[in-house]
Amino acid sequence: MTSDTNLHDARSADPDTAWQADVRAGVRHVRDLDRLPLSSAERAAAQAAAANHKVRAPKAYLDLIDWNDPADPIRAQVIPSPQELEEAEGELDDPIADHDFSPVPRLTHRHADRVLLFPTYQCAVYCRFCFRKESLTSIGRGYTREALEPALAYIAKHPEIREVILTGGDPLSLPDKALAEIRARIEGIAHVRLLRLHTRVPVALPSRITPGLVAALQGRLMVTIVTHF
Numbered sequence: 645m646t647s648d649t650n651l652h653d654a655r656s657a658d659p660d661t662a663w664q665a666d667v668r669a670g671v672r673h674v675r676d677l678d679r680l681p682l683s684s685a686e687r688a689a690a691q692a693a694a695a696n697h698k699v700r701a702p703k704a705y706l707d708l709i710d711w712n713d714p715a716d717p718i719r720a721q722v723i724p725s726p727q728e729l730e731e732a733e734g735e736l737d738d739p740i741a742d743h744d745f746s747p748v749p750r751l752t753h754r755h756a757d758r759v760l761l762f763p764t765y766q767c768a769v770y771c772r773f774c775f776r777k778e779s780l781t782s783i784g785r786g787y788t789r790e791a792l793e794p795a796l797a798y799i800a801k802h803p804e805i806r807e808v809i810l811t812g813g814d815p816l817s818l819p820d821k822a823l824a825e826i827r828a829r830i831e832g833i834a835h836v837r838l839l840r841l842h843t844r845v846p847v848a849l850p851s852r853i854t855p856g857l858v859a860a861l862q863g864r865l866m867v868t869i870v871t872h873f
Contacts, residue, residue, distance in 0.1 A: 660820065660856035663849055667768060669703035671722075681711045682723070693724035697777045698770045705769055705848040721771055728772060737778050751795035758807035758838075761795055763787045763826055765813040769848040780813065787822050792829070800833045807838035816845035816852055824860040831864050839865040844872045 671677065674694040677687055690699075701722040710716045738744070745754040752760040765776075765785035774780065799805050808830050815823065830836055839861070845852045846869070861867050 659851075660854045663702075663852035663854070666702040666704045666849055666851050667700075670706055671699055671701045674699055677724075680706075680723070686723075689726045690724040693726055693728045697724065697728060697772075698767075698780055699724055700767060700770045702768060702849045704851060721773070722769060723772070725772060728777075740775060742776070742779070748794040748798045750792060751798055753798075753802075753805075756804050758809060759795075759799060759805055760809050760811050761792070761799075761826075761830075762812045763792060763810055763815055763822070764818055766817055767812070767814040768817045768845050768852065769814075771844070776812075785813070787818055787826075789825065792826070796829055796833070799830070799836065803835045805836060807840060808836055809840040809842060811842040814843050814845055815841050816843045816849075816857070820854075820856040820860040823857070827861055827863055827865065837866065838868065840868045840870060842870045842872065846871045847873055 671680070674691050677690050677694065677699070680687075682690060699722075705718065705722065709719045709722075711719070713719070741754075742752045742760070745752045747753055750762040752762075754760070764787045765780050767780065770780065779785070799808060810826070815826075818826075827839060830839060841861075
């Protein structure tokens with residue numbers, strides 16, 4: 645991993661981009677598990693699970709783990725476990741029925757006055773308990789303007805929609821420019837009043853909360869941040 649000195653220098657250089665150094669210095673791929681203080685048996689089991697579901701954790705979050713405690717709660721949240729590969733009878737691939745209420749790609753319309761919008765299926769940290777693992781593991785599910793066009797057109801055609809909830813994936817894993825673009829497009833739909841973001845970033849990657857991020861989200865809409873702990 646990147647040395648603490650190099651990471652500190654990167655963080656100090658530009659607060660609006662320092663969070664990216666945190667991500668790069670952490671675990672981003674199954675091979676990065678070799679750098680963690682795991683036993684050989686733990687590493688083999690974690691790699692088997694990570695081959696099926698993405699693994700990622702920023703260095704700042706990994707640094708909170710007590711590696712001498714096998715039951716450390718943050719460790720349990722981010723280090724893959726072979727238990728993830730066990731399937732119980734009656735388990736569903738889509739337990740909260742996102743797909744059943746998805747009239748167009750990247751949008752779920754379960755309640756009349758609000759929709760879930762999925763600008764990205766990527767995260768700053770992949771939680772081992774996530775109920776959207778199958779979607780998040782799909783290849784090529786990042787943000788593009790083109791991918792969101794059908795969802796934004798759907799919102800524009802449904803005046804009953806008052807609130808757009810950005811989820812995913814983690815919307816705050818996107819750069820400021822992308823978030824500003826998404827906010828501006830939603831702002832252009834007159835009947836939308838509220839913008840909500842569901843995110844773990846303030847907990848797992850606090851360096852991501854920057855003046856640039858605040859500026860990207862400022863505009864006509866009332867913005868609410870829902871933080872997952």
